[in-house]
Amino acid sequence: MTLLSVQNLSLDIHGTPILRDVSFDVQEGEVFGLVGESGSGKSLTALSTMQLLPGGSQATGRIEMGGQDLLHLPEREMCAIRGNEIGMIFQEPMTALNPVQTIGDQVAETLIIHGAASRSEALDAARERLDRVGLTADRFPLTRYPHELSGGQRQRVCIAMAVALRPKLLIADEPTTALDVTTQAQILDLLQGLVREEGMALMLITHDLAVVSDVAHHVAVMQNGEIVEAAETETLFRRRSHAYTRALFAASEHQPTRDVTAGATPVLEVAQATRDYTLPRTSLFAPAPKLRAVDQVSLTIHAAESVGLVGESGCGKSTLTRAILGLEPLQGGTIRIGDAPVTAPHVPAEIRRRMQVVFQDPFGSFNPRHRVDRLVSEPFHLLGEVPDRETRIDEALISVGLTPADKAKYIHEFSGGQRQRIAIARALITRPDLIVLDEAVSALDVRVRAQILDLLADLQAEYGMAYLFISHDLGVVRAITDRVLVMKAGQIVEEGPTDRVFAAPEHPYTAELIAATPRIPADWHEGGLDVSGPAVV
Amino acid sequence: MRWPISLILGTALAGAFALAAFISFLWTPFDHESLNISARMGLPDGQHWLGTDHLGRDILTMIMVGARTSIAVAIIAVGIGIAIGVPLGLFAAANRGSLIDEVIMRGNDLVFAFPSLVIAILITAVFGPSAVNAILAIGIFNIPVFARVARGGALSLWTLDYILAARVAGKGRFRISVEHILPNIANLLIVQGTIQFSLGILAEAALSYVGLGAQPPTPSWGRMLADSQTMISLAPHMAIFPGLAIVLTVLGLNLVGDGLRDILDPRVRRAR
Numbered sequence A: 001m002t003l004l005s006v007q008n009l010s011l012d013i014h015g016t017p018i019l020r021d022v023s024f025d026v027q028e029g030e031v032f033g034l035v036g037e038s039g040s041g042k043s044l045t046a047l048s049t050m051q052l053l054p055g056g057s058q059a060t061g062r063i064e065m066g067g068q069d070l071l072h073l074p075e076r077e078m079c080a081i082r083g084n085e086i087g088m089i090f091q092e093p094m095t096a097l098n099p100v101q102t103i104g105d106q107v108a109e110t111l112i113i114h115g116a117a118s119r120s121e122a123l124d125a126a127r128e129r130l131d132r133v134g135l136t137a138d139r140f141p142l143t144r145y146p147h148e149l150s151g152g153q154r155q156r157v158c159i160a161m162a163v164a165l166r167p168k169l170l171i172a173d174e175p176t177t178a179l180d181v182t183t184q185a186q187i188l189d190l191l192q193g194l195v196r197e198e199g200m201a202l203m204l205i206t207h208d209l210a211v212v213s214d215v216a217h218h219v220a221v222m223q224n225g226e227i228v229e230a231a232e233t234e235t236l237f238r239r240r241s242h243a244y245t246r247a248l249f250a251a252s253e254h255q256p257t258r259d260v261t262a263g264a265t266p267v268l269e270v271a272q273a274t275r276d277y278t279l280p281r282t283s284l285f286a287p288a289p290k291l292r293a294v295d296q297v298s299l300t301i302h303a304a305e306s307v308g309l310v311g312e313s314g315c316g317k318s319t320l321t322r323a324i325l326g327l328e329p330l331q332g333g334t335i336r337i338g339d340a341p342v343t344a345p346h347v348p349a350e351i352r353r354r355m356q357v358v359f360q361d362p363f364g365s366f367n368p369r370h371r372v373d374r375l376v377s378e379p380f381h382l383l384g385e386v387p388d389r390e391t392r393i394d395e396a397l398i399s400v401g402l403t404p405a406d407k408a409k410y411i412h413e414f415s416g417g418q419r420q421r422i423a424i425a426r427a428l429i430t431r432p433d434l435i436v437l438d439e440a441v442s443a444l445d446v447r448v449r450a451q452i453l454d455l456l457a458d459l460q461a462e463y464g465m466a467y468l469f470i471s472h473d474l475g476v477v478r479a480i481t482d483r484v485l486v487m488k489a490g491q492i493v494e495e496g497p498t499d500r501v502f503a504a505p506e507h508p509y510t511a512e513l514i515a516a517t518p519r520i521p522a523d524w525h526e527g528g529l530d531v532s533g534p535a536v537v
Numbered sequence B: 001m002r003w004p005i006s007l008i009l010g011t012a013l014a015g016a017f018a019l020a021a022f023i024s025f026l027w028t029p030f031d032h033e034s035l036n037i038s039a040r041m042g043l044p045d046g047q048h049w050l051g052t053d054h055l056g057r058d059i060l061t062m063i064m065v066g067a068r069t070s071i072a073v074a075i076i077a078v079g080i081g082i083a084i085g086v087p088l089g090l091f092a093a094a095n096r097g098s099l100i101d102e103v104i105m106r107g108n109d110l111v112f113a114f115p116s117l118v119i120a121i122l123i124t125a126v127f128g129p130s131a132v133n134a135i136l137a138i139g140i141f142n143i144p145v146f147a148r149v150a151r152g153g154a155l156s157l158w159t160l161d162y163i164l165a166a167r168v169a170g171k172g173r174f175r176i177s178v179e180h181i182l183p184n185i186a187n188l189l190i191v192q193g194t195i196q197f198s199l200g201i202l203a204e205a206a207l208s209y210v211g212l213g214a215q216p217p218t219p220s221w222g223r224m225l226a227d228s229q230t231m232i233s234l235a236p237h238m239a240i241f242p243g244l245a246i247v248l249t250v251l252g253l254n255l256v257g258d259g260l261r262d263i264l265d266p267r268v269r270r271a272r
Helices: A042-050 A075-081 A103-113 A119-132 A151-162 A181-198 A209-215 A233-239 A243-252 A317-324 A372-376 A378-382 A389-399 A404-408 A416-428 A446-463 A474-480 A498-503 A508-516 B005-026 B059-094 B099-113 B116-127 B131-158 B161-168 B173-209 B221-231 B237-264 B266-271
Strands: A002-013 A016-027 A031-036 A057-065 A086-089 A169-173 A201-206 A218-223 A226-232 A266-278 A290-302 A306-310 A332-337 A355-358 A434-438 A466-471 A483-488 A491-497
Touching: A002 A042, A002 A201, A016 A031, A016 A042, A016 A057, A016 A201, A016 A218, A016 A226, A031 A042, A031 A181, A031 A209, A042 A057, A042 A086, A042 A169, A042 A201, A086 A151, A103 A119, A103 A151, A119 A151, A151 A181, A169 A181, A181 A201, A181 A209, A181 A508, A201 A209, A209 A233, A209 A243, A218 A233, A218 A243, A226 A233, A226 A243, A243 A446, A266 A317, A266 A466, A290 A306, A290 A317, A290 A332, A290 A466, A290 A491, A306 A317, A306 A474, A317 A434, A317 A466, A355 A416, A355 B161, A372 A378, A372 A389, A372 A404, A372 A416, A378 A416, A378 B161, A389 A404, A389 A416, A416 A434, A416 A446, A446 A474, A466 A474, A474 A498, A483 A498, A483 A508, A491 A498, A491 A508, B005 B059, B005 B237, B059 B099, B059 B131, B059 B173, B059 B221, B059 B237, B099 B131, B116 B131, B116 B173, B131 B173, B161 B173, B173 B221, B173 B237, B221 B237
Parallel strands: A031 A201, A031 A218, A086 A169, A169 A201, A306 A466, A306 A483, A355 A434, A434 A466
Antiparallel strands: A002 A016, A002 A057, A218 A226, A266 A290, A266 A332, A483 A491
């Protein structure tokens, strides 16, 4: 039976059209996937349902639930529906909870606000809900504060809040994007379990086709504020009738063509690297406790080789990156670039020149007050006087697919993908032997990601530098690396050729990571109209 | 971008007094040093627009010339605070977590711990009352304010990727502080600067009021208030006009500070 029916929803914000004629139905007890790239309007569709639109919004159409048109309901009545009939969870569990309230109070709040229970009853109910989402009483008493929990645990608290009143519909906006793969798998399991056992419908908003293929019964694909294709999941995955859907799938399955063979000369040699952090003192006289973030790590990267380093957040991969880049000193072991040791924190310019880095966040990687030429040429600081400065800036911009005319622009004039190209240009400009790509494509949409991966492959063929690809996204690592290292709790637990590691992982942790990665079933290919394959639902 | 109303109003108020101070160099209605006892305590009329004081000096002239003193003292005091405090704050942030950071910031706390006006009175009492000593006394207490603002702003910037990228490009702490950090905390410093400027004007008026600021015959708003004190029932205009000058200037500068924050701080701008 239809639970939520959106009909011809159009939305303008300050006169700019955002959504056009969006129509879809969500059935009771089903998972409805809404897929699209950033800016496609998927989040605003969800916010329209909740009537939580930003100021200056003008929505037309109908959003029907339980015989009421939510779009034209007065705010007072909408308040009764929010949390009660429709629950919502967000992408960023780190900021979705109030840091100064206990998790028990936050879950109980929903119940108290809606007058469903007295305080003590609400706390009992909160306990029961937290148990349901896997936060058991012995380890997670109601008196815990959000900062005492990990990201996945916080997301569980958010889910407990959202389902506290057993809403008929739960809207989850990128609920697992900020989480590690194994945590993502657990959260998706939990959400599916709630749908199954409580008969709740779930509207899952995501950019990740693999997640949708795993979980959703029906899928709608959004582009530029319109639904371009909608169908039952398997049908849509096999049919791919719209060009945009096809482009999305092609990009997510994209494998850049790489025609470089790794050389034999080592570019980077890390031997027995150990990095300790001093933690705050717990007592005045005892020595301050230490945390070993990187523990006896050894690795070698050869010329023109692509090496992947995968691991979950907190495994020490960022610390290792900083040590390799000579930004932080080691407590043990050595790092050598070519034949020269990296002596952090004072690394000679000639050595720094040979390694550069591209960071994850295309928005935080640039000083907003400098022009592109100054941003790109910053590493020239390492070269002293550069006589052909301007030509080299032009050359770097052209090689990443931009034009010399972009030199005079400021960074806010570029999109995320373009910014990442500028970051690559900045890394290229000293002609380094090694570029460290720290989650360099994680924040990008799939189509842009595919383009950047292609660009990286082309640049490697042209300049022959080595890549160290640091990522939590196994798909990306698989697409672009020759060799992969798996890191857990500061140690490398497995190392080997990428194909071998993915096909036959030796370490149980690697196997766990690979199993947790959502994948589009192998037989759901375009044109594969034989629907006799295993049913998902 | 539309200017917030507070910025327009504040600029108009503060600008009017700055203009008055500027004009006073070129022209004043009367000479502020010439006494005319026969015309003392005159009410505002066509000749003396704001009346005369107990020595027959024109109050409008006194306020115009007094604006000079107030603004000069406040600007130099803020300048001292910025010139010493900002480098200290940047230096502390560049060495965050180190002993030198602790020393600088605890030194700041020490200065903060003293009530500033009382210490300013102490300084002027020891070294003698003069405009220069007032400037120094107010300026010293501006140092920790700017050091804290600079350090706080810089600390959050030091964690950003573009700072890391600059370090990978081999730039040292000093270079990064000047090239990347300072321009990006300029907005914080400008806002804090206007607020300290208005506080400086208040502090100067307070010191002059107790006779520890600029010495006669240099006119000063604070001393004009002090002079009028005993005659407040006979000639209230002697207190009202310099009082208004102080209130309106400080109000104007605070409005400018508010307005600038609205424009310069993107977080506040989005919330509006």
